Amino acid sequence: MSSDTVTGGVEATRGGSDAVAVAENGGKCILETRGVRKSFGGVVAVENVSIRVPQGRIVGLIGPNGAGKSTLLSILAGAQVPDAGSVWFLGEEISRQNPVKRARKGLTRTFQLSGDLPRLTVLENLLLAAPDQRGEHLWAALAGKRVWKRQEEALVIRARALLNRFDLRKHEDAYVSELSGGQRRLVEIMRSLMANPRLLLLDEPFAGVNPSLSRRIESHLIDLRADGLTMVLVEHELGVVERCCDPVVVMAMGRVIAEGTMGDVRTRGEVLDAYLAG
Ligand SMILES: Nc1ncnc2c1ncn2[C@@H]1O[C@H](COP(=O)(O)OP(=O)(O)O)[C@@H](O)[C@H]1O
Ligand SMILES: [Mg+2]
Structure with missing residues (x-):
């Protein structure tokens, strides 16, 4: 799949009355960010991030430590309010809605x-x-x-x-x-x-889990997807991402540096550089 599945086709659907934007591949996108930014004091954690989450997929969010993945997930969940940009869920802007309100609409995250x-x-x-x-x-x-x-x-x-x-x-x-x-x-x-979420946000759900249970969690996520649940998965174990996620969004230093299938992004120079630098 090309990276257009994630980033393309936005203009065509903006401002429309459709509850759910239509992705270029014809599938629906249930969540979207447009130019989201978040800084903490002098540290820019997330800078100009625009992503699209197609319905029924597990979108992988990867990148080195400090890339801004958890901050972006917090912004999607409503735990952090972006300094700039917007977040859209089911065609409605939710940038300033609190997590409880988002959860009632079907957008929720896992908590330790x-x-x-x-x-x-x-x-x-x-x-x-x-x-x-x-x-x-x-x-x-x-x-x-x-x-x-x-x-x-x-x-x-x-x-x-x-x-x-x-x-x-x-x-x-x-x-x-x-x-x-x-x-x-x-x-x-x-x-x-x-x-009963429609979209579940997961931040490293395999952290500290032994390999056999990790595989079990993975197959549960795949079963949930088969039942129609959409997910955004932050994960550092790239094997898991390769097996579960499509598309994959790669972040480094707060920005999205690549998008596509894991096969697409893992060979790109900027991704390899970011991982080596991180
Ligand atoms: N609450 C916070 N206060 C100050 N700095 C933060 C806060 N949350 C994240 N950061 C900083 O933002 C950057 C991105 O962090 P984070 O989103 O946790 O990255 P990742 O999850 O990709 O490792 C880091 O430099 C981190 O130190
Ligand atoms: Mg993190």
């Missing part, structure tokens, strides 16, 4: 399990991750399963379907702190799926 979450069970973690959960649910969960089991029955059904899908049903009552690193990554992904 922090705070008290490792001290809750796997099932409790999933129930708490459902959208529009209030604080009282947390306390109900802490107080014991029986309290919320009836109230939240539909959520329990959804959570168990995910647990079955990810082969973690037998661990539903395990505390997350007892799980392996890879199993925690799966719980993080399942938590984000409780919101």
Whole structure:
């Protein structure tokens, strides 16, 4: 595929009333950035980044450390507001919408399990991750399963379907702190799926995961894509990117330096230079 799949055809669809822009290959793009910039003090983390995310794909976001990948993902999720440029989701500008509002529209990211979450069970973690959960649910969960089991029955059904899908049903009552690193990554992904996203943002979901579980996570991502979920995946392991991602966007020093299939971009001089320099 040419790099035009990611960058081309934007002008033709701008300003139109279509809810979803049409990519040059005829597929739909559900997310787009236009000239996004973000700096922290004197450091320009993201500079003039325009990307397009075709529906039903896993877009790989790669580049050396400090390239701006995580900052860009935060901007897509709404955790960071860009200094310039705009973000569009399903044809609507969302540049200044907060993450909760974006998640309600189907744009969500995975989060590392922090705070008290490792001290809750796997099932409790999933129930708490459902959208529009209030604080009282947390306390109900802490107080014991029986309290919320009836109230939240539909959520329990959804959570168990995910647990079955990810082969973690037998661990539903395990505390997350007892799980392996890879199993925690799966719980993080399942938590984000409780919101029923259309587009999922993942920042290095394979970090610290052993190779066999890494392969398992990879096949789950491919299955989710087959079910229609679109993803943006920040990943440094290029083998994973090669197997899962199309297109791939390469960043270095805050800018996009190449786009295309992994096969296309891995042979380009500027990409090799950026990796060697990084
Ligand atoms: N919150 C922040 N405050 C200050 N500098 C930041 C912040 N977040 C990122 N940076 C800087 O922005 C640049 C890009 O970082 P990041 O987006 O984390 O890159 P990557 O994920 O590609 O490794 C780096 O120089 C980093 O130090
Ligand atoms: Mg990062």
